[in-house]
Amino acid sequence: MTETIIIAEMNGGVVAPATAELVTAALALGGAPVLVVPCTDGASADAAGFAGVSRVIAAKSPVFSSYDAAAWAEAIDGIAPAGHVVALASSRSKDLAARLAARRGLPVVQDVVSIDGGQLTSPILSGKAMQTVAVDGAAVVTVRANVMAPAAAADADVSVVDASGDLKTAVLEVVARASARLDVAEANIIVSGGRGMGEPGNFRHLEALADTIGAAVGASRAAVDTWDEIPHSMQVGQTGKTVNPNLYIAVGISGAIQHLAGMRSSKYIVAINKDADAPIFKHADYGIVATWEEALPVLSDALAGMMS
Numbered sequence: 001m002t003e004t005i006i007i008a009e010m011n012g013g014v015v016a017p018a019t020a021e022l023v024t025a026a027l028a029l030g031g032a033p034v035l036v037v038p039c040t041d042g043a044s045a046d047a048a049g050f051a052g053v054s055r056v057i058a059a060k061s062p063v064f065s066s067y068d069a070a071a072w073a074e075a076i077d078g079i080a081p082a083g084h085v086v087a088l089a090s091s092r093s094k095d096l097a098a099r100l101a102a103r104r105g106l107p108v109v110q111d112v113v114s115i116d117g118g119q120l121t122s123p124i125l126s127g128k129a130m131q132t133v134a135v136d137g138a139a140v141v142t143v144r145a146n147v148m149a150p151a152a153a154a155d156a157d158v159s160v161v162d163a164s165g166d167l168k169t170a171v172l173e174v175v176a177r178a179s180a181r182l183d184v185a186e187a188n189i190i191v192s193g194g195r196g197m198g199e200p201g202n203f204r205h206l207e208a209l210a211d212t213i214g215a216a217v218g219a220s221r222a223a224v225d226t227w228d229e230i231p232h233s234m235q236v237g238q239t240g241k242t243v244n245p246n247l248y249i250a251v252g253i254s255g256a257i258q259h260l261a262g263m264r265s266s267k268y269i270v271a272i273n274k275d276a277d278a279p280i281f282k283h284a285d286y287g288i289v290a291t292w293e294e295a296l297p298v299l300s301d302a303l304a305g306m307m308s
Helices: 019-029 069-079 091-104 167-181 200-213 221-226 257-263 292-307
Strands: 003-007 032-039 055-060 084-088 108-112 114-116 119-124 129-134 140-143 158-162 189-193 216-219 247-251 268-273 286-289
Touching (some): 003 091, 019 032, 019 084, 032 069, 084 091, 091 140, 167 292, 216 221
Parallel strands (some): 189 216
Antiparallel strands (some): 114 119
16 A cells, blocks of 8 residues: 655644644545654654554654755655655645655645545635646645544554754664663664675674674574575574564664564664665664664764663
């Protein structure tokens, strides 16, 4: 099933009530709604669950402290999945919607007041007439406030994805969130690498990180199948080992179903991948969009400081 991305309407750093109406609009468009919350603090998205939303992504970046159209569009485009994009028809969000549409090469329909599948209705000529357009494929849509019934609140798992490009800040956030939930003394931690590590020799960097924090080193099936140097005994997944650690750090792992079957019950999942659309981010508590070469040195230094 395709996904429909909802850009939460923010008011003073808090998810505005009108966001619940956007959920209803997204459900009318079809697909699995994904709520993206632009924020400077991942905690801003903790109360952003709505019935019908498949997942919530807290897009965390300093750029969201104040509105800058170009910066917001770049940050959201970098972490939001492909598909329809739904936003409120406020002056700010209409501007943002147009910029996202331009970046993604999608049509944009503004000021929508009703949705019937792919049929979108909006007022024209200062409200003297209504037009209905048919959308075939993904589009960016803004919806007027108070025209859709709000979706009910519901619990939701929130994934935090750093959209700032500031790896040091992102890693410190990972460490802070992990240390609040983990008993590090139990050393119940796994660091796993995938084919995104580039070559088997690069697993030494994972081993160094594991030595620092008392972790085991795992691997995806793709890594095991690609390189003879990575033994099957390291494989995590459906045809490998099923694990349930407090902390699972996935580096260069796309997140294939086979791998997820072996680690999705981990209490806290951190994903590092250069592909913002990698499926692993759907299941991660915290995601960093970066190469392992960029992220691992910073992560190692931060965790070493925490352990000392």
